[in-house]
Amino acid sequence: MDQLNLRHLYYFWMISREGTIARASEVLDLAPQTLSGQLATFETALGGMLFERERRRLHLTDLGRTVLGYADEIFALTSELNDVVRLAPAERPLSLSAGVSASIHKLIAYNLLQPAMKLKRPVHLNCLTGNTEDLILRLKRKELDVVLTDWVPQEEDQRGFAVHSLAGSAISLFASPGLAEPLMDGFPESLNGAPMLATTADAPYFKNLMHWFSVNGVKPEIVARVDDSALVKVFGSQGLGVFAAPTAIRGEVCRQYRVEEIASIDDVNEALFAFTRSKHPAHDGVRAICENSVWFGSE
Incomplete structure (x- = not known):
């Protein structure tokens, strides 16, 4: 040859x-x-x-x-x-197509996208939510510039895209004031039999949380399963049950949904990642997201 x-x-x-x-x-x-x-x-x-x-x-x-x-x-x-x-001249608006896993909390997704939106160059954002596997296919087909997710496939299934680690946070439990206050005393045993709102999305942090409950002998009662992180918070704000969210955004969660933090669990973490088509993205917006993670830890 x-x-x-x-x-x-x-x-x-x-x-x-x-x-x-x-x-x-x-x-x-x-x-x-x-x-x-x-x-x-x-x-x-x-x-x-x-x-x-x-x-x-x-x-x-x-x-x-x-x-x-x-x-x-x-x-x-x-x-x-x-x-x-193919990048447009600097004076033109930059088009950015981002895929966001449905299991990522919307406040977190907003914070992760902020570096791209703060570029001096105008950015036109097209944001799509879905499951990570479908978003990866869209990324490979160049329908998306970046995918934000909390789940990484096995190494042998990572062909065709690069993985960038962004940030991580402990997980906190929240509930409406009337439900949260009695659960603060004697935590975590106080959660035995307590109503719990679960996510049906494939969120690693929630699986880790359920494992933590099991290890600590805690058995909350799952009263609803919801595949939208924002809707889970709305249900929680109405007193329907306890829900989990990253400690890093607890201040905004409490303010926006008028709930109270029951406790932060350092042993349960959420890690966030960006998938791109190459290790060194040429897209200014994608590069800003990968290089300028804007949240970490607790407030």
């Missing part, structure tokens, strides 16, 4: 990311037969198989893993270059 065919390499890269030729063909807008033929041509040029076929799934061979490592670096760099040359 005298010259590497970058188009064939790109097709291989997309197939490895999507897991099947059928899914990759949808993303690339190519017929599966065409894509399969291009892959076969690339394998012939390389002199070896890149995938092993097992039922409907494709698994990388040793050669495939080696080629994929180089492909990840090559297309990360080309993505950076593409972002740089």
Whole structure:
């Protein structure tokens, strides 16, 4: 092979990311037969198989893993270059498309996005909420510039995007004044049988909180499961149950929802991350988010 065919390499890269030729063909807008033929041509040029076929799934061979490592670096760099040359002149508004995991508290998401909104250059923000896995797919397809989340997939599933650690906070429990005050005495045993508002979103902090309850022999009663962090707070403000939120925003939570903090639990933490298409984002707004986290710890 005298010259590497970058188009064939790109097709291989997309197939490895999507897991099947059928899914990759949808993303690339190519017929599966065409894509399969291009892959076969690339394998012939390389002199070896890149995938092993097992039922409907494709698994990388040793050669495939080696080629994929180089492909990840090559297309990360080309993505950076593409972002740089496509950025509008400084005098024009900067478009920023951000995905926010539904499990992140809205006040936290607002604070994390603030560095981008405070740039000297005008920023037009398009914000989309959803589950992290769907947002990652949108990021890979360049529909989003950044994803803010509290959940990180396994290392082997992190191909095609970079992970940036932003901040962390202990978790506090809140309730309306009438419910909170009697629960402050004798905490955490006071929570036995207390009404608890749970999140149905895949929030790691809530799983850690439930584990902490179990370790400490505490059994609150789950009275509602809600997949929206703001709606959980509204229910809590109406006295329907205890809810959890990051200690870092307890002042704003108490002011906005007129609730009281029962206690802060240092052993239960929420960590926040930003996913970008490259390790060194060219987008000014994305870079500001990754480099200027604006909250940490407690107030």
